[in-house]
Amino acid sequence: MSSATSFYDFKPLDKRNQEVNFADYKGKVVLIINTASKCGFTPQYEGFEKLYKQLKEKYNDDIVFLGFPCNQFGGQEPGTNDDIQSFCLVNYGVSFPIMGKIDVNGDNAAPLYNWLKEQQPGILGLKRVKWNFEKFLVGRDGKVKGRWASTTKPDALEAPIVAELEKKDAASNL
Template sequence: MNDTVYAFDARDIHGAERRLEEWRGQVLLIVNVASKCGFTPQYKGLEALQARYADCGFSVLGFPCDQFGHQEPGDAQEILDFCSTTYDVSFPLFEKIEVNGANAHPLYAWLRAEAPGVLGSAAIKWNFTKFLIDREGRPLRRYAPATTPERIEADLRVQLEA
């Protein structure tokens, strides 16, 4: 049984297998993202957090997902082009995954179980659901898609100062 995010691997948007172990000791914000979602402008806030706190041991990890309203229809290159030209994203992006169901990426199956949503629901409800991970690799909190990166910043700072 996995007890930290470091037990997982994921293929990045360039196709390279990455171990989440690479981020050991950092505070993470893991987010399922999409290019054509009403919450897509949150990329700006996510990138602002990345720029502000990267030197303090923080990283956003973005996982594109097309399970909600077909809002991430592009291939890896289209996603990468959109993120870099529209929002100048510098945080790591991974290949498109599923976050719910039988084909859910193992990381997301674990996150859903470790940090349930409102009323204990496990399923991810929509794009831009966020998971704050402490420096030991444990999920601290799940945030709803409508919770902006700016509203998460205070919780993030507490973790960075711990």
């Protein structure tokens, strides 16, 4: 979908190869993570799950986390969608959606990731994902608000996520 002009134009596939219409996320804050089950950063799942539950408790359905498994970095996500779902649930109790496996770079990169990289280039303006567990934050307005490297721990994202979540409250008080 190279014609996409907004986050809400995308309809990536979930773990069952069913389209997920991102228009349903209008007005929500969305954290997108490219994930892998056999990576040195895989234990971040635990931190993401903790943060997700904490934010859901306070902000209900205003927050969405989406994991996008990718096997492009060292072959660290070799399983099927079912294998990945099972791994995430059994090992980390992941309750946020883990989508269908995708490519984030190259000729077969998911259109969503091409758009994310265009909206928020990496260090030195590079338009590629460097490794597993890079994170993108999309605000309530559908614009990319931040991008973080694999080494950024989930708890470091709490403040920028909360800042985006609080924007709705500030706007409604005007």
